[in-house]
Amino acid sequence: MKITTLATALTLWPFxxxxxxxxxxxWARASILASRPAAAYLTLTSNQSDQLVAITTLIxxxxxxxxxxxxxxxxxxxxxxxxxxxxxxxxVTLAPGSMHLMLMGLSEKLEEGTxxxxxxxxxxxxxxxxSVPVLGPGAMGPxx
Amino acid sequence: xxxxxxxxxxxxxxxxxxxxxxxxxxxxxxxxxxALEMYLGNGSKTVRYSGEADIRSELSLTDHTGxxxxxxxxxxxxxxxxxxxxxxxDICPTTLxxxxxxxxxxxxxxDQVAPIFITVDPARDTVPVMAEYVSVFHPRLIGLTGTEAQxxxxxxxxxxxxxxxxxxxxxxxxxxxHAGHIYLMRPGGEFEAVYQEGGQPPEALAQEIRKxx
Numbered sequence: 001m002k003i004t005t006l007a008t009a010l011t012l013w014p015f016x017x018x019x020x021x022x023x024x025x026x027w028a029r030a031s032i033l034a035s036r037p038a039a040a041y042l043t044l045t046s047n048q049s050d051q052l053v054a055i056t057t058l059i060x061x062x063x064x065x066x067x068x069x070x071x072x073x074x075x076x077x078x079x080x081x082x083x084x085x086x087x088x089x090x091x092v093t094l095a096p097g098s099m100h101l102m103l104m105g106l107s108e109k110l111e112e113g114t115x116x117x118x119x120x121x122x123x124x125x126x127x128x129x130x131s132v133p134v135l136g137p138g139a140m141g142p143x144x
Numbered sequence: 145x146x147x148x149x150x151x152x153x154x155x156x157x158x159x160x161x162x163x164x165x166x167x168x169x170x171x172x173x174x175x176x177x178x179a180l181e182m183y184l185g186n187g188s189k190t191v192r193y194s195g196e197a198d199i200r201s202e203l204s205l206t207d208h209t210g211x212x213x214x215x216x217x218x219x220x221x222x223x224x225x226x227x228x229x230x231x232x233x234d235i236c237p238t239t240l241x242x243x244x245x246x247x248x249x250x251x252x253x254x255d256q257v258a259p260i261f262i263t264v265d266p267a268r269d270t271v272p273v274m275a276e277y278v279s280v281f282h283p284r285l286i287g288l289t290g291t292e293a294q295x296x297x298x299x300x301x302x303x304x305x306x307x308x309x310x311x312x313x314x315x316x317x318x319x320x321x322h323a324g325h326i327y328l329m330r331p332g333g334e335f336e337a338v339y340q341e342g343g344q345p346p347e348a349l350a351q352e353i354r355k356x357x
Contacts, residue, residue, distance in 0.1 A: 029237060032280045033273065037233040037315055064313045068235060070324075075305055076235050077321040080313045096238040097342050103233075104315055137280045138241035 021046045021086070021122065025093070026132035027142045028103075030112040038110045040101040040118065040132060041141070043093045046086040051123035053083045057116065061105020068098055078102075083123060096140055110134045201225065201333035203298040205262065208274040208287035215333045218258040218286075222336075222357065223329040227304045229265035229320045230277045235341075237281075239324060242341040244282040249350035254284060256357050262288045264306040264320045266295050302327060328353065 026042035038060070044052060055063040065081040081099075086092055094100050101118075103110075110116060112134055120128045135142065201215045201223055224243060228236035240261060247254045261278055263269035266289045269277075274287030289295070299306060306322035328336040336356065339349055 032277050033230070035315075036230050036277075039233040039237070062313075066234065075307070075321050076324045077309060078234070078311075078314075078319055080311070096234060096241075100234045102313075104313075137237060138244050140238070140241060 020048075021050065021120075021126065021128060023120075023128070023130050024091075025142050026118075026130060027139070028110055028116045028132055028134045029096075029139055030134050030137045031106065031110045032137055034106050034109045038103040038106060039096075040103060040116060041094045041096065042101075042130075042132065043091050044084075044086055045089065045091045046122075047089060048124070049088045050086045050126070051083040052086060052120060053123050054121040055101055056119045056121075057103065059107050059110075059116070060103035062103075063118070064102050064104070065094075066100055066102050068100075086122075112136050199303045199327070199335035200301050201327075201329040201335075202301040203262070203288070203294075205288040205290040205294050205298060206271060208271060208278050208289075210271050213288065218260070219331055219333060221256050221258045222331055222353070223258045223260055223327070223333075224353075225260045225262065225302065225327040225329060226325070227262050227264050227299060227302070227306065227322055228324075229263050229322070230269050230273055231265065231315045232320070235324050239326065239341040240278075240281045240285065242346055243326060244285065245346035246350045246353070247282055247284055249346055250354060253354050253357055257353065258286060259284055260286045260288060262295070262298055264295060264299060264304075264322050266290055266292060268316070328356075 022045045024043045024045070026040070028038060028040035031038035040063075052065065055065070057063060065084050066078045067081055068076050069079045070076050084092065084099075092099075114134045115131045116134055117129065117131045120130065122128075133142070201218070204212070204214050207213050224246070226236075226239055226243060228239065230236070243259055243261075247257070247259055250257065259282065261274075261281075263274065269287075269289050271289060274289050278285040278287035288298075290298070304323055304325070304327075306320055309319045309321045310317060311319050324340055325338040326340065327338050330336050344352075
């Protein structure tokens with residue numbers, strides 16, 4: 001079963017009433033050691049041009065958006081993205097092997113079967129609280 | 145001073161010394177260059193893909209159970225080798241999960257393949273860390289670590305490139321940039337092929353490996 005629109009639970013609109021971001025296919029990978037960074041993935045679709053500027057969660061010291069850049073030498077490097085562009089109506093996908101949210105300074109391991117709460121903040125001022133399922137350490141996506 | 149017939153004039157002697165000196169410098173230069181080239185792995189930082197490449201499964205490391213191992217310990221099997229590090233949030237777990245799927249798909253044929261994960265970050269990836277890490281992905285997965293020199297030597301023999309990259313957003317302030325290849329090595333340790341997660345579905349890779357076994 002494909003998980004769609006996991007959560008659009010609490011959406012606050014301090015500035016723009018028309019902005020709307022849909023989150024789908026959100027999940028995190030169970031971490032093996034609490035001392036190692038974990039990754040979370042999701043697809044964002046905004047009905048107006050916006051940017052994802054911050055992600056926070058109670059259980060991680062900080063969350064950064066990473067892109068994976070593979071150079072001509074086939075070497076993969078992670079590149080930090082300060083503001084993730086969300087073109088109007090275009091889904092932006094974070095998935096294994098490419099863009100991901102990196103969670104660092106975890107207070108506990110991400111355990112399979114639990115939910116990871118995330119707070120997303122957008123350049124438009126919109127703020128969303130979502131919760132994504134934690135899948136197995138070998139999971140490749142929210143499929144069963 | 146007069147110059148007798150048959151005696152070399154001083155200018156000629158000087159010229160001869162200069163020429164011999166030049167020959168010596170040239171020979172020494174070639175020797176030093178060759179030695180350096182050998183040491184640095186032919187100066188190549190990129191992985192070669194085909195032919196009888198000089199990529200060899202040669203290593204002297206410590207496995208995740210604390211045993212010192214060399215390539216001889218795996219010479220009775222094919223080897224599926226991936227270099228990475230446990231502080232890598234995305235590519236490494238993704239690739240190891242992919243390798244685990246391939247092993248599962250190989251079923252009993254997986255007995256003929258040693259799946260090996262070699263860390264390029266031995267300072268943090270100690271034996272206990274590797275033990276906990278590899279066990280989560282697959283019961284057959286072998287984690288290898290060692291001294292910085294041992295890891296550098298293994299990566300050199302595989303022509304695998306890695307580099308420490310300082311990054312404020314990284315755990316402990318650094319990442320290890322690395323090539324994300326999965327090497328398939330023959331039982332004798334010779335190079336067979338390289339693959340990448342995302343290059344083909346695990347079913348396709350399992351089928352390709354099964355055909356070679």
